[in-house]
Amino acid sequence: MELxxxxxxxxxxxxLGVLVALALAFAVYxxxxxxxxxxxxxxxxxxxxxxxxxxxxxxxxxxVRMAVLALSAVxxxxxxxxxxxxxxxxxxxxxxxxxxxxMLCLDISGSMAAYDATLVATFKSLVxxxxxxxxxxxxxxxxxxxxxxxxxxxxxxxxxxxTATKALSGDPDLDSFFAGTFNGRGTSLIGDxxxxxxxxxxxxxxQRARSVVFATDNHLAGRPxxxxxxxxxxxxxxxxxxxxxxxxxDGPDDEALEMREVVTGTGGRYYAMSDQSAIxxxxxxxxxxxxxLIDAASRSLYSDNPTLPIALxxxxxxxxxxxxxxxxx
Amino acid sequence: MTTTLLTRVKSKLFVHARRRSxxxxxxxxxxxxxxxxxxxxxxxxxxxxxEVRDIDxxxxxxxxxxxxxxxxATRKQNLMLVIDTGRGMAATTRSxxxxxxxxxxxxxxxxxxxxxxxxxxxxxxxxxxxxxAHDLRGSEAHLELLLRAVDSATVVDGDQSNLATQxxxxxxxxxxxxxxxxxADDKELDPALxxxxxxxxxxxxxxxxxxEDADPTAIAGDRTAYDVADTYTLPTLVRLDPKVRAAYAxxxxxxxxxxxxxxxxxxxxxxxxxxxxxxxxxxFTLLERQRxxxx
Numbered sequence: 001m002e003l004x005x006x007x008x009x010x011x012x013x014x015x016l017g018v019l020v021a022l023a024l025a026f027a028v029y030x031x032x033x034x035x036x037x038x039x040x041x042x043x044x045x046x047x048x049x050x051x052x053x054x055x056x057x058x059x060x061x062x063x064v065r066m067a068v069l070a071l072s073a074v075x076x077x078x079x080x081x082x083x084x085x086x087x088x089x090x091x092x093x094x095x096x097x098x099x100x101x102x103m104l105c106l107d108i109s110g111s112m113a114a115y116d117a118t119l120v121a122t123f124k125s126l127v128x129x130x131x132x133x134x135x136x137x138x139x140x141x142x143x144x145x146x147x148x149x150x151x152x153x154x155x156x157x158x159x160x161x162x163t164a165t166k167a168l169s170g171d172p173d174l175d176s177f178f179a180g181t182f183n184g185r186g187t188s189l190i191g192d193x194x195x196x197x198x199x200x201x202x203x204x205x206x207q208r209a210r211s212v213v214f215a216t217d218n219h220l221a222g223r224p225x226x227x228x229x230x231x232x233x234x235x236x237x238x239x240x241x242x243x244x245x246x247x248x249x250d251g252p253d254d255e256a257l258e259m260r261e262v263v264t265g266t267g268g269r270y271y272a273m274s275d276q277s278a279i280x281x282x283x284x285x286x287x288x289x290x291x292x293l294i295d296a297a298s299r300s301l302y303s304d305n306p307t308l309p310i311a312l313x314x315x316x317x318x319x320x321x322x323x324x325x326x327x328x329x
Numbered sequence: 330m331t332t333t334l335l336t337r338v339k340s341k342l343f344v345h346a347r348r349r350s351x352x353x354x355x356x357x358x359x360x361x362x363x364x365x366x367x368x369x370x371x372x373x374x375x376x377x378x379x380e381v382r383d384i385d386x387x388x389x390x391x392x393x394x395x396x397x398x399x400x401x402a403t404r405k406q407n408l409m410l411v412i413d414t415g416r417g418m419a420a421t422t423r424s425x426x427x428x429x430x431x432x433x434x435x436x437x438x439x440x441x442x443x444x445x446x447x448x449x450x451x452x453x454x455x456x457x458x459x460x461x462a463h464d465l466r467g468s469e470a471h472l473e474l475l476l477r478a479v480d481s482a483t484v485v486d487g488d489q490s491n492l493a494t495q496x497x498x499x500x501x502x503x504x505x506x507x508x509x510x511x512x513a514d515d516k517e518l519d520p521a522l523x524x525x526x527x528x529x530x531x532x533x534x535x536x537x538x539x540x541e542d543a544d545p546t547a548i549a550g551d552r553t554a555y556d557v558a559d560t561y562t563l564p565t566l567v568r569l570d571p572k573v574r575a576a577y578a579x580x581x582x583x584x585x586x587x588x589x590x591x592x593x594x595x596x597x598x599x600x601x602x603x604x605x606x607x608x609x610x611x612x613f614t615l616l617e618r619q620r621x622x623x624x
Contacts, residue, residue: 039552044420054576
């Protein structure tokens with residue numbers, strides 16, 4: 001989003017108003033001068049009056065008052081005109097930033113318990129790097145549960161990730177966070193989790209860039225409905241890239257190798273959790289590879305912004321009322 | 330012009346005639362400016378304003394009403410109208426009329442009274458820069474001419490006023506004794522003028538009329554007020570300020586007091602006029618005071 005400063009919805013009102021104001025001022029001036037020409041009284045020896053200190057003081061106050069009045073009138077008229085022309089804040093919206101969906105997919109099985117908080121923190125920094133992409137979070141153990149579906153409300157996403165951090169750090173008040181993740185046979189059913197994540201994208205008929213950030217150690221403990229390879233095939237079939245994040249507790253073991261294979265098979269990449277370039281790499285490859293899919297049409301968003309002219313007109317009104325009020329003497 | 334200026338003056342007098350002020354004024358003028366000679370002329374009815382000592386008590390006793398002795402005047406008086414025709418006199422006076430209308434009314438009235446009594450009336454008029462003198466003559470037409478000269482010479486875009494110029498002209502050019510009717514602008518009398526008055530008063534008899542200025546703080550707010558001297562427009566809201574109005578009233582009162590003091594010290598009979606409706610009454614009061622002062 002890009003802010004373009006003040007714009008006017010009806011600029012014609014402003015130019016027309018200025019013209020009308022000028023014409024009005026001229027008419028008033030003509031009227032006053034013709035009236036003074038008709039009703040002028042010639043007096044002589046007025047220096048007797050104008051040399052009085054009372055007169056000089058009154059004249060000074062009068063001039064100050066006229067200046068305030070003129071300034072306030074201009075402020076009031078100008079403010080009212082600009083306000084009537086409806087000042088707008090223009091924001092140019094780039095819809096391509098919303099053309100990517102990213103599903104964060106977190107394994108919360110016992111073997112991962114020590115790393116989950118760190119992984120959520122990684123997700124958070126990952127979220128910070130995106131702007132406008134829709135992001136969702138799915139956690140899985142023996143079954144998968146959606147914490148929040150795809151959304152571009154980043155405040156909400158950050159709130160949810162904070163809650164996740166607390167829950168994963170063992171806050172007893174947040175046990176409900178894990179609800180729905182123990183419904184399968186065994187624990188840590190990796191293939192089921194990945195398959196759920198891959199199936200969690202909406203608007204399947206639209207061609208959008210879809211990615212899954214898949215954080216797991218790939219240590220299976222139970223009997224999944226579909227295994228990791230099958231889930232990888234599913235992702236490939238749906239055009240979803242899977243980026244792997246592995247804590248690699250035991251170094252690059254067989255499971256890690258299998259995961260790398262599956263992940264790279266979908267067009268994604270594999271990273272060890274300790275890898276400092278992981279976040280940057282995921283972000284770059286998500287943005288770089290999928291920029292071509294972006295719809296180019298951009299649109300402008302307008303919102304009324306009348307605060308400044310109305311405030312100035314208010315100040316002007318105060319000045320006009322104050323200066324035209326008869327001063328108590 | 331449909332009516333002559335003198336006709337207007339006379340009509341003012343006739344409006345007052347119901348109160349017999351016309352004959353009153355004539356009697357007043359006669360007793361002020363006509364010395365009694367020993368040449369007894371005839372008797373006439375007493376009119377208020379006549380000297381009581383002129384009443385012929387013997388004739389009155391044989392008659393129903395008091396009779397007054399009329400003498401043949403020994404000499405004609407010379408009345409010189411001295412009138413400021415500067416642009417200040419084209420401004421408005423208290424009543425809203427131009428000040429020159431008041432000047433013409435008062436000069437016309439006194440001139441008319443003088444002419445009726447066979448006196449000669451002349452005019453010295455002018456501005457700060459120039460002085461014009463008109464001959465002393467005794468006809469009504471001449472008086473009308475003088476009044477018109479004053480009326481047409483006084484214009485808003487004329488020269489500035491300075492009566493000292495005209496008084497100095499008289500000091501330099503007039504040798505014989507005159508009755509001076511000075512119609513002056515409403516200004517502070519400076520020491521130079523005071524000196525001129527001292528010198529003039531020795532030779533001439535002076536009547537002083539000040540034509541008042543309109544009060545700028547009393548002109549209604551729907552009209553603008555500007556000074557004829559420099560066309561400076563007085564801001565309406567400023568001149569109507571109550572504080573300014575009070576200060577101006579005080580300063581005017583102070584100036585009137587100073588002027589009165591100065592003229593009294595010189596022994597010059599004077600009056601202030603702000604409307605042509607007051608002319609008859611003011612002239613009467615002026616002559617009355619003059620008569621008292623001379624006795």
